Amino acid sequence: MGKRTQRHVLLVEDDRAIATVITAALEDEGFAITHCASIAERDRWLGQQSFDVMLTDVMLEDGDGLEGLAAARARAGDLPVIVLSAQNTLDTAVRASESEAFEYFPKPFDLDELVHAVKQAASARSAGGVDEIGNAGDGERMPLVGRSPAMQGVYRMITRVLRNDLTVLITGESGTGKELVAEAIHQLGNRRTGPFVAVNTAAIPADLVESELFGHEKGAFTGAVAQAIGKFEQANGGTLFLDEIGDMPAEAQTRLLRALQSGRIRRVGGRQEIAVNVRIIAATNRALAPMIAAGTFREDLFYRLNVVPIELPALRERREDIEALAQHFLILAAEDGLPRRHLSADAIRKLEARSWRGNVRELRNVVYRLALMAREDVIDAASVADIIGDEAPAPLAAGPVPDCGVAAALTHWLAEENPAPGTIYRRVLAVFERPLIEHALARTGGNQLRAAELLGINRNTLRKRISELDLETGPGARLK
Numbered sequence: 493m494g495k496r497t498q499r500h501v502l503l504v505e506d507d508r509a510i511a512t513v514i515t516a517a518l519e520d521e522g523f524a525i526t527h528c529a530s531i532a533e534r535d536r537w538l539g540q541q542s543f544d545v546m547l548t549d550v551m552l553e554d555g556d557g558l559e560g561l562a563a564a565r566a567r568a569g570d571l572p573v574i575v576l577s578a579q580n581t582l583d584t585a586v587r588a589s590e591s592e593a594f595e596y597f598p599k600p601f602d603l604d605e606l607v608h609a610v611k612q613a614a615s616a617r618s619a620g621g622v623d624e625i626g627n628a629g630d631g632e633r634m635p636l637v638g639r640s641p642a643m644q645g646v647y648r649m650i651t652r653v654l655r656n657d658l659t660v661l662i663t664g665e666s667g668t669g670k671e672l673v674a675e676a677i678h679q680l681g682n683r684r685t686g687p688f689v690a691v692n693t694a695a696i697p698a699d700l701v702e703s704e705l706f707g708h709e710k711g712a713f714t715g716a717v718a719q720a721i722g723k724f725e726q727a728n729g730g731t732l733f734l735d736e737i738g739d740m741p742a743e744a745q746t747r748l749l750r751a752l753q754s755g756r757i758r759r760v761g762g763r764q765e766i767a768v769n770v771r772i773i774a775a776t777n778r779a780l781a782p783m784i785a786a787g788t789f790r791e792d793l794f795y796r797l798n799v800v801p802i803e804l805p806a807l808r809e810r811r812e813d814i815e816a817l818a819q820h821f822l823i824l825a826a827e828d829g830l831p832r833r834h835l836s837a838d839a840i841r842k843l844e845a846r847s848w849r850g851n852v853r854e855l856r857n858v859v860y861r862l863a864l865m866a867r868e869d870v871i872d873a874a875s876v877a878d879i880i881g882d883e884a885p886a887p888l889a890a891g892p893v894p895d896c897g898v899a900a901a902l903t904h905w906l907a908e909e910n911p912a913p914g915t916i917y918r919r920v921l922a923v924f925e926r927p928l929i930e931h932a933l934a935r936t937g938g939n940q941l942r943a944a945e946l947l948g949i950n951r952n953t954l955r956k957r958i959s960e961l962d963l964e965t966g967p968g969a970r971l972k
Contacts, residue, residue, distance in 0.1 A: 499614045500541070503527045504534045504548040504557060505576065510599075514547065517607050523614075530554040538568045544614045545594075547606075550577040550584060561591045572613035576601065582636045585647040586680055589654060596651065598644040600952050636672055637820045638813035641952070642805035646673065649802045654681040659752070661737075661797045662775040664804030667853030670775040671735060673802060678731040683771055686730025691723045693744075694736035701744040703760050706751070712761025724757045727770045737797065738778035738789060749793045772797070807848040807855060808917075814844045817852060821859035830863040838873035847917065926961055929954070933963075 501518055505511040506529035515525045526541070528534055530553050537543075546565070548557045558575070565571050572594040577584050588596040595609045636647070650673065653660055660677060662670045671690060678688045696704050703712075707722030723732055734740075740748065751757045752772060756765040774797045783789035807814065818835055826832040835843075848854055858880055862871050865879050902920065928947070936942035940958070944951040957963075 498522065498524050499544040500524045500526065501610060501614075502534070502537055502541075502543045502546040504531075504546065504552065505529065506549065506551075506553045510549075510576075513603065514606065517603050518610060521607060521611065523610065531557065531560070535560075535564055538564055538571075543568065543571060545572050545574065545610050547574045547576060547610070550575065550579055550588075558587050558591050565592070574606070574609055574613060579639075581639060582647045582650065582676065585651045586654075589651040596648060598639075598641075598647070600641075600956075602950060602952055604951075636669065636676055637817050638810060639816070640805075640810040640813045642810040643813065646802060646804060649800065650676055650680070653677055653800050657683070657771045659771070659797055659799040660773045660802060661800070662773065662802045662804065664775075664777065665806050665851055666777045667851035668804040668806060669852050670777075670804060671733065673804065674731070674733040674773040674775065677773060678733075678771075681731075681771075683730050687727055688731050688733065689723050689727035690733040690735060692735045694739035698741045698744075701741055702747055705744065706747065706757045706759055707762075708760035709762045712759070716761065719759075722757070722759065724751065724768045724770060725766065728768050729770075731771045731773060734772065734774040736776055736778075737774040738776040738780055738783060742788070742790070745790045745793050749790060749796060752793075752796050807851040811844050814848075814855065815840045817855055818843055818859050821856045822863060824856075825860050825863040828860075830860065831866075832869070833863045833866055834870050836870055836872040839871050839876050842873045842876045925957060926963065929957060929961070929963060 499522070501523045503511060503514060503518075503525055505514070505527065511527050511529075515527060518525055526537055526543070528537060532554060534546075534548070534557075538546075546568075548561065550557045561573065565573055573591065575588040575591070575593045575596045576599060577588070577596070578599040585596050585598075594613045597606055597609070636643075654677065660674075662673050664670055674690070675688060678684060691704060693701060703716075703720065703722065705722050705724055707720050707725060708716050710716060710719050734748075751768070754765075755769070756767050758765050780789050780794055784791045784794055807817075815835075818840065822833055822835065843855070843858075850857075862876065862879055866875050868875065906916070906920075929943070932943040932946045933940070936946060940954055941951055944954040947954065
């Protein structure tokens with residue numbers, strides 16, 4: 493067996509700690525690493541040596557690592573590039589895809605996933621092709637706000653579908669921003685010059701859904717006094733967004749499935765089939781699996797729609813984004829004619845402590861109300877309490893509580909500690925997380941990778957919680 497040719501990686505990273513970790517992990521996999529920290533050094537190395545893969549940060553010591561990247565990559569023979577960034581916004585993810593990056597990793601990233609991506613990129617390079625994550629062009633940047641880890645998966649999935657017409661199913665609670673994601677895919681994708689047509693299937697009477705979607709001919713039913721063009725034809729050449737798809741009647745599901753399979757529709761009362769060219773993006777706040785089991789949603793339609801799933805996190809799962817969202821909505825409120833307000837640090841903490849059952853939509857409405865009714869330019873915690881009130885803690889479940897087990901322990905702890913309203917959720921999670929993580933670390937001898945696998949969570953999430961809870965991991969604990 494011949495000796496394997498060593499693969500070479502150019503690592504452009506000005507954070508020495510991160511560069512050291514990446515270098516060690518890739519060298520363990522047999523890669524040769526050349527490290528530099530600037531754009532100038534990057535271009536010099538690309539002119540001197542051939543590389544299989546390049547990893548680059550965005551913020552480098554002498555400028556923006558994405559500037560001139562496409563040209564540099566082309567000079568290096570379409571070198572596959574993996575982009576790393578702490579600027580974790582949709583704009584950065586899209587800029588990475590515009591540079592035809594092989595993959596984009598927001599910091600903090602999973603080291604194993606990064607190593608796997610480098611291997612894939614090197615294999616694609618040797619095979620003569622690179623699987624790019626997309627090229628969005630100069631589309632309008634959409635107002636998706638947040639840099640939390642929960643949103644990074646959303647941004648990455650968006651960039652993956654910009655250069656294709658795969659059907660997307662967006663799931664998430666009401667108010668999480670599903671239509672904004674659909675608009676972002678349309679505006680940043682290759683159908684941005686076509687129409688974006690949104691239809692809320694839950695808001696249409698059941699007997700009119702087919703007419704709304706497919707149109708109707710004159711005289712097709714009582715009240716059809718003229719021919720009408722349906723949403724499919726209106727969206728021809730663009731994107732059709734089907735919101736609340738879980739509420740679509742069974743008869744309309746059948747016709748929708750037929751249209752998706754054939755690319756042709758027939759108006760209600762019509763005989764002629766009409767070819768349509770639309771991209772379908774569907775969304776729902778309902779769990780479709782139980783509906784499929786109950787026979788109220790077609791399983792074959794689900795698989796036709798669920799080609800690329802994007803799940804939007806609830807706002808309570810991305811509390812670190814609340815400040816940025818609130819500041820964003822204050823700016824929008826001022827643009828809409830309301831007074832320009834600012835939030836104090838204690839007001840932000842009070843907003844972060846709420847449960848936000850209505851998610852981002854509820855937060856937006858609350859911020860507009862604060863901007864309208866606040867007496868001072870700076871909104872403090874007292875103003876928040878006066879205007880929107882203190883959120884009452886959710887009542888404990890009714891019924892007898894067993895004498896032992898988690899429920900009894902929780903009831904006892906709440907009675908003893910009596911935590912302040914607005915802090916209960918976080919404090920209870922911390923109380924239960926600490927012994928759980930300590931148990932997992934003890935079971936695995938302090939090995940955080942195995943502990944994360946035991947708990948069923950991401951290793952980076954475990955590291956973050958260990959740090960936030962200030963856990964003593966013991967001499968056996970190690971980062972791997």
